[in-house]
Amino acid sequence: MQTxxxxxxxxxxxxxxxxxxxxxxxxxxxxxxxxxxxxAPVLAPYDPYDTASIDIMDSEIPxxxxxxxxxxxxxxxxxxxxxxxxxxxxxxxISVMIGIGxxxxxxxxxxxxxxxxGYMGGKVDAILMRIADVQLSFSTLMVAIIVSAIVxxxxxxxxxxxxxxxxxxxxxGIAEWPQYARTVRASVLGEKNKEYVEAAxxxxxxxxxxxxxxxxxxxxxxxxxxSTVQVxxxxxxxxxxSFLGLGMPVSRPSIGSLINAxxxxxxxxxxxxTFFPAILLIIFILVINLLGDWLRDVxxxxxxxx
Amino acid sequence: MALLEVKxxxxxxxxxxxxxxxxxxxxxxxxxxERLGVVGESGAGKSVTGFAVINLISKPGRITKGExxxxxxxxxxxxxxxxxxxxxxxxxxxxxxxMMTLNPVLTVGTQMVETLRAHRxxxxxxxxxxxxxxxxxxxxxxxxxxxxxxPHEFSGGMRQRIIIAIALLTDPAIIIADEPTTALDVxxxxxxxxxxxxxxxAQDMALMLITHDLGVVAExxxxxxxMYAGKVIETAKTIDLxxxxxxxxxxxxxxxxxxxxxxxQENRLQQIPGTMPNLTEIAPGCxxxxxxxxxxxxxxxxVPELRQIGESKERWVSCHLVGKGQL
Numbered sequence: 001m002q003t004x005x006x007x008x009x010x011x012x013x014x015x016x017x018x019x020x021x022x023x024x025x026x027x028x029x030x031x032x033x034x035x036x037x038x039x040a041p042v043l044a045p046y047d048p049y050d051t052a053s054i055d056i057m058d059s060e061i062p063x064x065x066x067x068x069x070x071x072x073x074x075x076x077x078x079x080x081x082x083x084x085x086x087x088x089x090x091x092x093x094i095s096v097m098i099g100i101g102x103x104x105x106x107x108x109x110x111x112x113x114x115x116x117x118g119y120m121g122g123k124v125d126a127i128l129m130r131i132a133d134v135q136l137s138f139s140t141l142m143v144a145i146i147v148s149a150i151v152x153x154x155x156x157x158x159x160x161x162x163x164x165x166x167x168x169x170x171x172x173g174i175a176e177w178p179q180y181a182r183t184v185r186a187s188v189l190g191e192k193n194k195e196y197v198e199a200a201x202x203x204x205x206x207x208x209x210x211x212x213x214x215x216x217x218x219x220x221x222x223x224x225x226x227s228t229v230q231v232x233x234x235x236x237x238x239x240x241x242s243f244l245g246l247g248m249p250v251s252r253p254s255i256g257s258l259i260n261a262x263x264x265x266x267x268x269x270x271x272x273x274t275f276f277p278a279i280l281l282i283i284f285i286l287v288i289n290l291l292g293d294w295l296r297d298v299x300x301x302x303x304x305x306x
Numbered sequence: 307m308a309l310l311e312v313k314x315x316x317x318x319x320x321x322x323x324x325x326x327x328x329x330x331x332x333x334x335x336x337x338x339x340e341r342l343g344v345v346g347e348s349g350a351g352k353s354v355t356g357f358a359v360i361n362l363i364s365k366p367g368r369i370t371k372g373e374x375x376x377x378x379x380x381x382x383x384x385x386x387x388x389x390x391x392x393x394x395x396x397x398x399x400x401x402x403x404x405m406m407t408l409n410p411v412l413t414v415g416t417q418m419v420e421t422l423r424a425h426r427x428x429x430x431x432x433x434x435x436x437x438x439x440x441x442x443x444x445x446x447x448x449x450x451x452x453x454x455x456x457p458h459e460f461s462g463g464m465r466q467r468i469i470i471a472i473a474l475l476t477d478p479a480i481i482i483a484d485e486p487t488t489a490l491d492v493x494x495x496x497x498x499x500x501x502x503x504x505x506x507x508a509q510d511m512a513l514m515l516i517t518h519d520l521g522v523v524a525e526x527x528x529x530x531x532x533m534y535a536g537k538v539i540e541t542a543k544t545i546d547l548x549x550x551x552x553x554x555x556x557x558x559x560x561x562x563x564x565x566x567x568x569x570x571q572e573n574r575l576q577q578i579p580g581t582m583p584n585l586t587e588i589a590p591g592c593x594x595x596x597x598x599x600x601x602x603x604x605x606x607x608x609v610p611e612l613r614q615i616g617e618s619k620e621r622w623v624s625c626h627l628v629g630k631g632q633l
Contacts, residue, residue, distance in 0.1 A: 195406035201362060202401075203421045203472070204394035213420070217411040 016298050023294040026287040033284055037093040044086035045074075049252065054081045060270050076272045078258075079265060087253060088277055092284070094254040098168045099235040103227060105173030106234075110180020111216070111223065117181065118188030119211050129185070132178035140175035144241050147171050161249040168247055172234050183226050187219035194218075221299040228292035232285045239281055255281045307378065308335035309512055310359065310480060315372035317351075317358050326585050328354050328367065330536045333612075336480065341506060341513040343527035343544060345520060345559070347582050351536040352516045356482045359514070360397050361389050377479075395425045398473035402485040404465035408457035414468055415453030422475050440471040443508075444501060463494035467501065474505065481506070482514045487522065499526055520563055524548045529620060532556050535582055535593040538612060542621040552615060552623045554598045592626070600627055 008014060017023055036043060046053060058081035061070045069076065075084040117128040151167060152160045160167075191197065192215060200210045235255075241247035242256030243263075250261050255277050262273025317329040329351045336342050344352045357363050359374060361381055374381040381392065393399075401407045409417060418437035419430055426433075434453065441449035444467040457465060466486065473481055483502065487495035503526055506513045515527055523530050524544055531541040532553065540553040551557045558578035580597040583589065589596060595605040604626045612624040623629070 195401055195403060196409045199399075199401060199407040199469075200409070202360065202393055202399040203424065204390045204392070205420070205424050206390060209420070209424070214409050214412070218409070 013298060017294075020294055022290055026290040026294070029283065029287045030291060033092065033287075034096065036089055037096045040086075040089040040093045044083075044089045046083040046086040048082045048087040048090055056081050060265070062270075063272050075276050078261065078273055079270070084272065084276060087258060088255070088280055091253050091255045091258050091277065092280065094165065094248060094252065095235050095238055095256070095281075095284075098165060098172065098238045098248075098254065099231045101165075101169035102172035102176070102234040102238075103230045105169060106177045106180050106230060107223070107227065109173070109177040111184050113177070114181040114184025115188055115211050115216060115219075118185040119192055119207065119215060125185075128181070132181050135175070136178045138175065140172060140237050141241065141244070141246075143175045144168075144171045144246050148246050161251060164248050164252070168238055168241065171241075172237050175237070176230065176233065179226060179230060180223065183222050184219055187222050188215055191215050191218045225292060225296040225299060228288055228295060232288040232292070235281070235288075236285060255284075308375075309338045309340075309377065310336040310514075311373075311375040312355075312359065313373045313375070315355070315358060315374065316370045317354055317363060317367055318370045320366040320368070321586075323586075325370075327370075328536050328585060329358065332372075332533075332536075332538055334531055334538065334541065336512050336514060338479070339506070339510055339512055340529065341503075341515065341527045343523035343530040344514065344516045344533060345518060345523055345530060346533035347518060349535075349582055349585070350533040352518075352533055353484050354536075355533070356399065356484050356514065356516050359480075359482060360393050360399060362393070391425065394421060394473075394478075395476045396478050397480045397482065398476070398478040400466075400469055400473050400481060400483045400486045403489040404462055404469055405489065407469055408465060410457055413454050413456055414460075418453070418472055418475060421472055425476050436475060437471070440474050441468070443474060443505065444468070444471045446471070462490055463497060466490060466494075466498050470498075470501065470505070474509065477509065478511060480512045480514065482516065484516045485518070486515075487519075488517070495522070502526065520548070520559060532559070535588060536585060537593065537624065538622075539594065539624045540622065541612075543618065546618060546621060552621070552628045553594075553625050554600055554627075555594050558597075592624075602627065 017027070041047070048054075058070070058073070058077050059079050061073050061077045062068055063076040063084075064071050064074050066076075073083050073085070075088070077083055078087060113128050113132065117125045148160070148167065148171070151163060155163065197210060197214060200214050205214075238247055238254060239256030239259065242254050243260040245260065248254040248257045250257055253261065258277040259274055259281070262270065262275075262277065266274050312335070313333050315329055315332040316327065318325040318327050332351070332355060334342070344355060346352050354363065354367070358369060359376075359381070361369070361374070361384065363369065369382050372382070376392065376396070381389070384392065408414070412420075415434060415437060418440070419433040422428065422433040422436060423430070428436075437453060438449045441452060446452055446464065446467055452460075457468075460468065470486075481502075486502065487498050490498060499522060502513065502515075505511065513527070515523065517523060527544045529541070530544045530547050532539050532547070532555065534555050540547065540551070540556050542552075547556065548560065551560045555578070558576070561576040562578065564575055578597055583593060583596065589606070591604075591606045591608055592598070592610050595601045598605065608626070610624045610626045612622045613629075615621050615623045615629045
């Protein structure tokens with residue numbers, strides 16, 4: 001009997017991963033980023049949320065290697081005197097949290113709707129898919145503007161700052177679930193006419209069982225692929241919303257709100273405030289997308305290279 | 307009383323330009339432990355008959371007339387929920403392609419346990435015990451180990467054995483085998499057929515064997531029913547039917563079998579000319595008349611009834627000419 005570990009060692013997944021340098025580099029960078037985000041409180045030299053430790057006299061110090069730089073602040077400080085590196089680590093943490101949270105929400109709604117829609121067909125399918133179409137015709141930004149405006153009005157700006165993370169998860173999650181629903185539905189439509197589904201019905205299993213334990217596991221590989229891309233998309237959406245001032249407040253910045261905050265000072269010469277968060281965001285999105293591409297190729301049996 | 311009795315069954319598919327009648331006035335019985343063969347060309351309605359018995363005709367098809375009695379109960383009037391307790395429990399079905407009928411992402415054990423637990427309130431461990439026992443019945447070596455393997459780790463013949471084992475899990479009274487050996491190579495076919503025969507005997511099961519292979523039917527079944535264009539055209543004891551086919555179509559089928567004699571230019575295989583008509587455009591009269599060598603005026607105008615012919619009570623033929631000195 002092979003152990004799981006041995007099986008993994010001999011798997012095609014690992015084999016093709018080892019042969020693909022782009023995938024390996026992307027994976028390494030992504031792992032470093034995720035670890036950095038996870039351990040931000042440990043790694044960051046300063047705590048950007050601790051107002052007591054911040055000195056306004058330290059504001060707008062350029063990175064340490066530039067003239068006028070301060071060796072205490074490697075990437076410089078922002079206008080409030082916060083260490084940029086620490087703020088970015090915390091920001092990455094918030095961005096990743098919102099990204100993954102939103103994708104989980106999208107996946108739950110989207111997979112459920114797609115599965116029911118594809119399996120049931122007929123009127124149920126038509127209604128659910130039209131709902132998805134309607135949802136897609138609202139842009140994420142529009143939904144975000146309306147929802148955050150309503151929440152800010154009802155709860156006040158102070159409360160909004162506390163609610164921002166779950167709120168953004170819900171907004172991005174709701175706005176993007178049709179992607180999942182469509183992908184899952186397409187793949188369920190392909191699976192449901194296969195003979196093993198007929199066989200499951202002949203055995204006397206009920207529809208719920210057939211949907212969730214027979215069809216769903218067979219439809220998951222495209223879901224895996226779009227999940228990577230969707231995390232990248234969700235992080236981007238969050239950055240875009242924050243850039244427009246609809247996302248995370250400056251007191252608890254995400255990468256997007258850092259870029260936004262820095263953007264106002266770019267003409268006064270404080271380029272690093274926008275530059276480093278922007279680079280971080282670009283690399284983060286890029287490696288996720290590269291990994292997604294690799295995963296898509298690996299999971300596609302038609303591209304099997306042996 | 308017969309275990310399964312189908313009376314005047316009619317199945318139609320609602321198409322855009324009206325109903326297509328896939329089964330027309332099909333009646334037959336299946337006794338306990340009996341082995342019935344259902345023979346016919348592709349599209350003759352064999353598989354639909356099988357699916358109709360477990361009330362699983364896919365849309366837009368439906369049973370439009372007739373009765374299906376299992377153990378005296380009207381299956382055609384059962385609700386979906388009641389039907390689920392029959393399917394896979396009292397009546398099991400085996401399909402043609404063992405490569406396709408097992409779920410590729412679940413282990414064999416998972417699929418067997420799931421089937422059992424859908425019908426019995428038993429623990430996973432108990433279900434596994436039964437699964438192992440059934441795998442032994444179908445001669446799978448080291449069944450404990452096999453339970454944790456995925457379908458792709460088995461060969462075609464092994465998979466069909468596993469599918470048979472799944473069908474056996476709940477000790478059904480009837481197994482409907484829809485061309486169970488068509489996708490396998492010849493030596494494996496013989497093994498699987500032998501296995502089915504052995505199991506039917508040992509487990510007191512009735513078998514409804516749907517196939518287009520008369521050789522298999524002759525070997526395995528006791529009684530046979532020949533279908534053509536959605537109708538039963540001849541039914542008889544297998545041995546009588548093979549030795550002495552009465553309906554012109556059955557005669558054609560038997561003649562189309564390769565014999566053991568030398569094969570040369572004079573001894574070529576005989577075939578039935580033409581193809582089965584499209585069910586939407588069946589000519590009036592006997593549905594076989596355009597291909598029949600003996601066709602007469604009455605065949606073109608009147609639909610023949612299924613009549614009992616000769617001394618044997620088992621032999622019924624649907625042909626105007628049979629038994630009237632002409633055939």
